[in-house]
Amino acid sequence: MKLVELAGSGERLSVLCIGAHSDDIEIGAGATVLGWIERGVRLDVHWAVLSASRLRASEALASAKAFLAGAAQSVIEVAEFKDGFFPYQGAEIKTWFEGLKRRVSPDVILCHSRNDAHQDHREVSMLTWNTFRDHVILEYEIPKWDGDLGQPNIFIPASGALIERKAKLLCEHFGTQGSKDWFDAQTFLGLARLRGAECRAPDGFAEAFYMRKLVLQ
Template sequence: MRPLSLTGITSLVALGAHPDDLEIAAGGLLLQLAAANPGLRVRYVLATGAPARQAEARAAAAAFLPGAAITFDLGALPDGRLPAHWDAVKEQVESAAREVRPDLVLAPWSGDAHQDHRALGTLAPTAFRDALVLNYEIPKWDGDLGRPSVYLPMPDAVARRKVELLHTHFPSQAGRDWWDDEVFLGLARLRGMECRSRYAEAFHTAKLTLTLS
């Protein structure tokens, strides 16, 4: 299967429900996008996060997107309660869509078992109708990993750099029983096997437009 290229991406909107969602799910993609697209412009949007966690997210975004021009919209809605704040979440997503015409949007998957992730995953494709929306996956206790259809191979160095940066920039999560190299690299190894690579990240997409030009 011949791959499509993400070289030439000039603008990215990255949507996350919580600090660390984007980096856990798509840290390899962020690293490779920034390396392949000098001058990349990024709108980095989070719906929840206390000040300390927002500070982690800012530092992580800079590390995962070196050289990119990043603007932040960091919300402080209550964790685990986004469906109850639907209007506020919808306005945050649609505000990003009004301000940016991105080539690519990263958002959670609408089939995710976490209610906050589902809310953003449902809103993203309706707000960004003219952009490619890739819906990422996040490993968790619920065991909700699906059958993705889009893969991004990661060189070994990128996969290990991703894990290194996760540990460096999200120390608040270090005590969690699932926060370790085996979870992050294990999922990446599985997705890599599925696309004939050693490591990979995987995504869902509801709609993709092809062109011959």
């Protein structure tokens, strides 16, 4: 497979990262964001978390700042929609998305997969596609006990050092998630190693995404 770059060193890339919960973006696309920054891409990031209140909001802000250190520009936005109830807050969240569309028009959007087993994740994916109709959208994956991992079709290789840094930052910033039996460095490293094998990544690691539509010129 031939490696295709979205942006190279010194080039600008505008990215909208959307996560239902405070750790979702980091789990699904953390190494990709870190990798773009490390390679010298002039990253302009709008980082939006829909459900984070009190302690989880503090975790979300601190983690986002750590992952975005070195980005050319960054805006971090945290909302307080009720965790687990997104399908029942559809009208309010849709209104929030319409406001988001007026604030940002990115080159690339990173969001949840439509096949994710978590109802909040699926709602975010649906509204992302419903709101942003002329953008490149990459849907990331979240490992969890549901066993909903599928067969992604887009791979972004990452170095072993980047994957380890991603896992370290996740464990450092999200202490509230430590009780979850799947939330640990082994899970994040293991999934990245599997995806790296599937795309024959140079360093053996990758993050994987789903792409529904792409127009090539």
